[in-house]
Amino acid sequence: MRKLKGTIVSDKMQKTVVVKVDRLKLHPKYRKYFKMSTKFKAHDEKGEYKTGDEVIIQETKPVSKEKRWSVVELVRRTSEAEESEIPQKEELSKT
Numbered sequence: 001m002r003k004l005k006g007t008i009v010s011d012k013m014q015k016t017v018v019v020k021v022d023r024l025k026l027h028p029k030y031r032k033y034f035k036m037s038t039k040f041k042a043h044d045e046k047g048e049y050k051t052g053d054e055v056i057i058q059e060t061k062p063v064s065k066e067k068r069w070s071v072v073e074l075v076r077r078t079s080e081a082e083e084s085e086i087p088q089k090e091e092l093s094k095t
Contacts, residue, residue, distance in 0.1 A: 005054065006054070022036070023036055042057045053074060
């Protein structure tokens with residue numbers, strides 16, 4: 001079974017997360033690597049993963065029309081403290 005590592009970009013659906021997987025691809029003529037990304041819908045039974053988390057997804061049998069992957073494990077969680085370090089629009093306008 002295939003396993004891929006990616007970042008969750010959406011968790012708005014019930015029991016489903018959208019995972020963006022980045023990969024490097026070699027251009028056949030110019031022999032230069034460029035970045036490509038693909039989005040997969042993955043099954044998250046408990047709804048425990050949130051946007052920004054880095055996860056590993058594994059290929060499974062079809063769960064629904066577009067869902068053929070499930071979240072296996074969490075690699076790195078985005079903490080709320082990291083998100084609060086980003087200055088808000090109001091704070092930027094005061095300075």
